[in-house]
Amino acid sequence: MNRKILSFFLCLVFAVSAQAQKIDIITWEPVANGVWKAVVGNPEAIDLLKAAESKPREEALNRMPSQDFPAVLNEVKAELIGGKTYLRVPLAKDELVYGLGLNFKRMNHTGQVMELHVDHYGGKDNGRTHAPVPFYVSSNGYGVLINSARYIKTHVGLTARTDHKNPPKEIDRNARNGWSSRPRSEEIEMMLGAPGTEIYVFAGPTMMNAVQRYNLFNGGGFIPPKWGLGFTHRTPTLFSDKDVEEEVNKFDEKGFPLSFVGLEPGWHTASYPCTFEWDPRRFPNPEEFSKKMLDRGIRLNLWLNPYVAEKASTFDEFAKVSGTHKVWNGIVPDLTLPRSNELFDSLFTKEHIDIGVSGYKIDEVDGYDVWLWPDFARFPSGLDGEQMRQVYGTLVQKMTTDMFRKKNQRTYGLVRASNAGASRFPYVIYNDYYNHKDFITALCNSSFIGVLWTPEVRASRTGEEWLRRMQTACFSPFAMLNAWADGTKPWTYPEVYEQVKDVALLRMQMIPYLYSTFAQYYFEGTPPFRAMQLTEGFFPDLDAKAEGKLDGTKNPYAEGKRKEVKDQYMMGDYLMVAPLFAGEKERKVILPKGNWYDFYTGEFVGNNQTITAKPGLDHIPVYVREGGIIPMTEAKLRAQKPGEVLPLEVRVYGKEPGAYTLYDDDGVTFDYEKGNYTQMLLSTTKDKKGKLRGKAKMIKGKKNQYGKINWVFMTK
Structure with a gap:
């Protein structure tokens, strides 16, 4: 009996060993100008780029300068063990890593552990976020994408291996001379639960060039309709058609701009889960209502989550193509199947698009775990819950964009989850988190990963905070007041209403500049709103370490933090925006090389230096580059x-x-x-x-x- 057990375990060991495969040489294949791909092991049938179905804009890519493959990436290593893929990507001593998802607290992720995982943002940059895009751009001027629809455990310059050529020095902590609780290593290590993956490399020579190639490879950015760049107001959840008309009338009476109105869950006959059909009590004639709004120059945007209620007229058909688990007690259609898309297309076209609805707000496609389907859920296509979670937000964006495309009609909407490959979809990410400063960090970070983010306005404690939030929203991709819960209005704080109206009207004045900036996104892959790190002439020496203060409870290892510029950004090629937050009377602004001028006055403010901005309450600090x-x-x-x-x-x-x-x-x-x-x-x-x-x-x-x-x- 003991021999049989020993024989069994020996066979098991040999079987596991047989599955292990170390890949020392990875073959890189050029797939576009400045873009290379490597295939490791056996990639799964679904991946992030397949879900998006984006096609490279080869003509635009070919207009970019040719660039050699980054030599350092010839040292990428991979291992396949037990159905999992392990990757090791070299990292130079002073190299900084940006991207790796829509993060809200920090920009450079060197020294961080993350698991890239679609989820609500929970207040920590740990990889669980609305767009955990597994793409990073290096300060050395190249980008790397791991094209897998799996959660990806990532250690960025943190793991010190015994086989490293240049391991960090062992330092005695007692000496307190350069000791660190997180010694810098020479690699980024990743692990994903799949027997293989594709890896893409995007050449520079600059960080901006790498981001441009990434966006263009994914179809380029999008150009929203002009009305999408106007001001939008989302009405309280149970508003009726008459309530909406009265709201629009008030906007006009107050002289406040309004281009489109968002209808929240109350427009459905049922929501959480949804029917996608108009409630006749609140909207007895939706076609007439939509036409009336369009005649006034107002577009409609409908809230939804894609989980089908049993009382929906289409429930039985959707049930044939849905997964094993429910969300909000509604069934979850498998959007990788053509039949699911056909059912939504038929329903949405008839109920919404044919009568003049112009877009959607797609909610609840991100998490938390207690709300979404579990990882062990299964779908008719064969996908499991983990894979579907990583791509569902992308699939909904693609499906709805295609519906409008059939009508040759552009749309512009909101979504809660996205991933790699989605640059071409006309959607902006939003969430329930509400930290103003972190909103700006997210706006900066969005530029590294091919998505857009809105620092929407919902509520404020003071008129000053209200104005500061509104000023930021009007210098963002989506100028939105979201009043679904509390019915706030632009004039809720009368003491700052004139300033709020001024910045909203300024937004309307700037549409020609904004529209041309989005055209650059489409034609050149240039993010319309971008971090300073992507700006020519921006000096990087602010990333030096600052000493942490030793504290036995709060900071027992005295972990240092890097100084980061994450509260100012570029809007297009010429404008630099530096938001002020509630309670601030002034702020520091870092000016890149070249002369910079005050947007409002035209006065010279500085060149390659840090200035102190004191704009008062009326304005958000905005500066223009020389020749702007x-x-x-x-x-x-x-x-x-x-x-x-x-x-x-x-x-x-x-x-x-x-x-x-x-x-x-x-x-x-x-x-x-x-x-x-x-x-x-x-x-x-x-x-x-x-x-x-x-x-x-x-x-x-x-x-x-x-x-x-x-x-x-x-x-x-």
């Missing part, structure tokens, strides 16, 4: 309609010539993808007396939707 050209239009309550011609004000900053390409199209269709758009070169040159003169020249197309141009030279 900012196209603006008149302050309107609604976004520009197709065919509507508006005057153009072109603001010029600095004393040196500059140029800016103003992009325009019909603002609502996908015809721009067929080349139906215009580009106007706005440029300045010096005359014989050294005075700047402005010139506008059409370089593509014949006529845009802007009329008379008024050049305003802000710097005297």
